[in-house]
Amino acid sequence: MTSPFDLERRLAEVLGSSGIESPAAEARWLVEAATGLDREMLLMTKARLDEGVVAAALELTRRRAAGEPLQYITGLAGFRRLVLRVGPGVLVPRPETEEVAGRAMDRLPEDGVLVDVGTGSGAIALAIKDERPDARVLATEVSPEAMRWAETNREELEIGIELIDGDLLTGVPSDLTGEIDVVVSNPPYVSESDRSSLPVDVVDHEPHEALFAGDNGISVIERLSREALVWLKPNGWLVLEIGETMGEAVGDLLTDEGYASVHVHRDLAGRDRIVEGRKT
Numbered sequence: 619m620t621s622p623f624d625l626e627r628r629l630a631e632v633l634g635s636s637g638i639e640s641p642a643a644e645a646r647w648l649v650e651a652a653t654g655l656d657r658e659m660l661l662m663t664k665a666r667l668d669e670g671v672v673a674a675a676l677e678l679t680r681r682r683a684a685g686e687p688l689q690y691i692t693g694l695a696g697f698r699r700l701v702l703r704v705g706p707g708v709l710v711p712r713p714e715t716e717e718v719a720g721r722a723m724d725r726l727p728e729d730g731v732l733v734d735v736g737t738g739s740g741a742i743a744l745a746i747k748d749e750r751p752d753a754r755v756l757a758t759e760v761s762p763e764a765m766r767w768a769e770t771n772r773e774e775l776e777i778g779i780e781l782i783d784g785d786l787l788t789g790v791p792s793d794l795t796g797e798i799d800v801v802v803s804n805p806p807y808v809s810e811s812d813r814s815s816l817p818v819d820v821v822d823h824e825p826h827e828a829l830f831a832g833d834n835g836i837s838v839i840e841r842l843s844r845e846a847l848v849w850l851k852p853n854g855w856l857v858l859e860i861g862e863t864m865g866e867a868v869g870d871l872l873t874d875e876g877y878a879s880v881h882v883h884r885d886l887a888g889r890d891r892i893v894e895g896r897k898t
């Protein structure tokens with residue numbers, strides 16, 4: 619029998635020697651995933667782990683050391699107030715996208731209508747409906763695999779969003795033409811030429827249709843900014859997550875399309891992260 623803390627130390631050594639950035643924290647999460655118990659429970663019960671659990675934890679650690687995203691291994695990803703189920707076929711929601719959801723909510727009037735384009739796990743749409751139950755929240759997705767994760771999360775969390783299979787805003791009920799208050803999206807925005815700058819665990823494991831958007835990374839944003847004008851109300855907002863080098867190009871694009879109040883928001887490290895514009 620092994621103590622969970624001896625096992626944690628052993629896993630942290632394996633992860634550290636494989637170049638994982640936060641080996642101690644990840645070892646703790648992997649022990650929790652293998653035992654099904656959180657750290658408090660492990661402490662309280664003074665648990666001793668049998669060989670089966672130790673072998674399971676070592677197998678999870680082997681997968682992580684080989685580059686699989688931690689969240690695919692644990693099957694879970696935190697996003698704002700929610701814990702979402704994730705796995706192969708869907709992008710792991712990123713902390714920076716929590717800010718995008720927050721900005722979209724700031725732009726959403728009481729009882730407003732919002733569409734999340736390319737919802738993936740459902741992260742943005744579910745978080746907004748969770749925090750703003752007054753809103754009508756729709757979400758589109760083109761990938762069937764990603765859509766299955768969004769459906770699972772909607773069911774498990776019992777949050778009433780409307781999921782639509784479709785390219786960008788195709789499939790949104792036509793009576794919402796010109797009636798939407800906010801279109802929000804974390805679209806694919808990595809250019810083919812930046813492929814080599816992505817970490818190997820991202821390129822090798824996460825879905826490419828969630829990441830890449832043509833030669834310059836802007837092709838999906840170009841189409842979406844044009845289509846959104848048809849769906850938005852006058853004074854409705856388009857809120858987009860962007861790559862850190864894209865602020866000026868996307869800002870100019872929205873201005874050229876006729877959006878007003880175009881603004882590029884930076885994160886705490888000064889990187890361009892979000893662009894928003896208002897339909898006039």
Ligand SMILES: C[S@@+](CC[C@H](N)C(=O)[O-])C[C@H]1O[C@@H](n2cnc3c(N)ncnc32)[C@H](O)[C@@H]1O
Pocket residue numbers: 709710711712715735736737738739740741742758759760761764784785786787804805806807827828829838
């Ligand atoms: C960067 S991921 C974002 C996923 C999720 N919104 C998040 O923030 O975690 C982009 C998502 O857009 C979807 N997507 C790509 N092209 C699309 C299109 N033309 N129409 C709808 N969804 C699309 C991808 O399948 C992927 O799930």
